[in-house]
Amino acid sequence: MTARIALFDLGGVLLDWSPARLYSQIFSNAAEADRFLAEVCTMAWHLEHDRGVSFADNAAPLIARYPQYEPQIRAWQSRWADMFDGYITGTDRLIEMLFGRDVPLYGLSNMPGEVWPQMLDMFPALHRFREVVVSGQIGLVKPDPAIFHYTRTRMGDPDPRDVLFIDDLPRNIAMADALGYQTHLFTDAARLESELIRQGLL
Known part of the structure; x- marks a missing residue:
């Protein structure tokens, strides 16, 4: 799938x-x-x-x-x-490519809620996301399953198998796997691009 x-x-x-x-x-x-x-x-x-x-x-x-x-x-x-030192090399390009293909883009980040307006000013690529769930704004953090359930509702309650979750921490990937999401443990943009192609998203 x-x-x-x-x-x-x-x-x-x-x-x-x-x-x-x-x-x-x-x-x-x-x-x-x-x-x-x-x-x-x-x-x-x-x-x-x-x-x-x-x-x-x-x-x-x-x-x-x-x-x-x-x-x-x-x-x-x-x-x-x-x-911060800008974007992880190559990942912002992938965001633009996905956006250009009308792939629904969402974010799920452990981040202080207070800094989110500043982040939107610093990083234009964040405006490509339909919504970003910021942990500090809702009082839940990954890998708590509750934040994944909350995010799913914000995405319109899709089947988790329809969602590719990308994260750099194994504990977050493990929880997403357990909840039925498709997952990719991020190491670099080249490997992520290959996975996006394999998934038919690019």
Whole structure:
């Protein structure tokens, strides 16, 4: 069975996002930057943004614990754009090709809701999607099956077998597989293009 709808993750698939990119600019010492991301602004801490906790509320207890790092902690929000380096090479081209073929395009992203308007300004390709489900706007995160069920309703309740879900994290792919979606574990645009062709989407 071939897919008729493409459902994209954003960070790590379409958008080149890395907190290390920002903090390598902030810290002159690479080891200190690595330690900061491992012990202070961790991915577990950031996941709370993705769940809908505001930057201000999430930063407050961290600043209380690490007052010496207050400017660096606040930079997570104030310099959010500096974590990005454009699109993942080639994926934006695939979005344009799919859009040109009238393939229904949807997004499902673990992302802070507060930054979504900024993201739309930064990345024109995001306007090609019929809708993007942003975790921070609804208080659910991948791989919770509830966010997949919510996204399915936003897509018009298609058969999951009609949807190709593209993500770079195996745990998200595993959940989508379990829910009956067709899936592609993203590694690069060339392999994704081959899968889109195999599916008849390109």
